[in-house]
Amino acid sequence: MATIVPNQNFNPLLAANDLIAAFKGIGTNEAKVIQVTTSHDNKQRQEIKSRFQLITGKDLNKELKSELSGNFGNAVLSLFVPSYEFFADLLMKTMKGPKTDESMMAELLCTHDNKHLALIKDAYNRLAGRSLEEAVATETTGELKRLWSCQVRGARDESSEVSVELAHQDARDLFKKIDGRFNCESGLFIDLLCGRNFGQLRETFNQYQRITSHSFEEVINNETKGQLKKGLLAVVSYIKNPHVFFADLLYDSFKGLGTKNDDLTRILVTRAEIDLLHIANAYRQKYSKPLAEAIKSECSGDFRALLLAMI
Ligand SMILES: [Ca+2]
Ligand SMILES: [Ca+2]
Numbered sequence: 465m466a467t468i469v470p471n472q473n474f475n476p477l478l479a480a481n482d483l484i485a486a487f488k489g490i491g492t493n494e495a496k497v498i499q500v501t502t503s504h505d506n507k508q509r510q511e512i513k514s515r516f517q518l519i520t521g522k523d524l525n526k527e528l529k530s531e532l533s534g535n536f537g538n539a540v541l542s543l544f545v546p547s548y549e550f551f552a553d554l555l556m557k558t559m560k561g562p563k564t565d566e567s568m569m570a571e572l573l574c575t576h577d578n579k580h581l582a583l584i585k586d587a588y589n590r591l592a593g594r595s596l597e598e599a600v601a602t603e604t605t606g607e608l609k610r611l612w613s614c615q616v617r618g619a620r621d622e623s624s625e626v627s628v629e630l631a632h633q634d635a636r637d638l639f640k641k642i643d644g645r646f647n648c649e650s651g652l653f654i655d656l657l658c659g660r661n662f663g664q665l666r667e668t669f670n671q672y673q674r675i676t677s678h679s680f681e682e683v684i685n686n687e688t689k690g691q692l693k694k695g696l697l698a699v700v701s702y703i704k705n706p707h708v709f710f711a712d713l714l715y716d717s718f719k720g721l722g723t724k725n726d727d728l729t730r731i732l733v734t735r736a737e738i739d740l741l742h743i744a745n746a747y748r749q750k751y752s753k754p755l756a757e758a759i760k761s762e763c764s765g766d767f768r769a770l771l772l773a774m775i
Contacts, residue, residue, distance in 0.1 A: 566695030
């Protein structure tokens with residue numbers, strides 16, 4: 465369940481005027497900005513943006529940049545970006561440079577349904593001037609290239625049918641093909657991971673454990689290394705339990721000295737309209753602390769107020 469939902473009394477003119485009032489004069493009424501931003505969903509925010517432009521002749525993004533600053537400014541700006549463009553931009557940033565963060569790639573590529581992935585691919589093409597397929601093929605290598613290329617194709621079965629028989633067969637094929645050893649180079653593993661529906665894969669993981677008495681994670685841990693291991697573990701963890709997957713990422717963003725504000729912002733922005741309520745529940749269960757409490761102790765000021773309004 466989402467924590468930010470469409471505003472039932474949506475009035476783009478009123479919302480745009482609220483923002484104009486919030487920006488007026490010296491300083492900014494941040495509370496008003498938070499209220500307008502978090503009481504509308506991403507699609508409505510796009511309408512507010514156009515209405516703002518129509519009334520003032522100004523680009524809302526530019527105005528936000530000049531009125532707001534720091535983590536707070538970044539988070540509000542992110543919320544006004546269409547979600548598929550937000551992901552396209554993150555993919556560009558993640559693949560740039562010599563070392564790609566493969567658990568981030570898993571998060572950016574595997575957490576969408578095929579329809580949303582197609583929108584992200586369109587946006588990527590527009591923003592980057594090349595297709596996402598091409599980018600993945602150029603920027604990654606070896607088995608990871610195979611994994612991400614397969615995922616980018618967006619051909620996952622999206623039915624909710626789960627066949628125990630098929631899961632058993634898949635698990636046996638994975639086990640057998642490789643002389644009793646897990647072998648991710650077989651390609652079969654990657655094909656299954658990107659093609660089968662999530663429920664089916666969870667059953668395959670169960671069956672695999674029954675046959676081999678090893679969990680899938682154990683096998684990946686033992687048989688792969690480096691970035692491939694990181695990427696595979698992230699994909700499997702997401703498939704096993706998406707809410708715990710994100711709860712863990714939130715925990716990591718709080719861990720240690722300071723806070724990884726970019727990670728924290730990204731997760732709240734991308735999940736608020738999908739399943740943040742479930743993620744917050746998973747967080748409380750696993751870490752015995754409400755998410756709100758963690759945010760209160762890690763963040764401050766307008767940034768804290770915004771994040772608390774989002775959850
Ligand atoms: Ca102002
Ligand atoms: Ca900390």
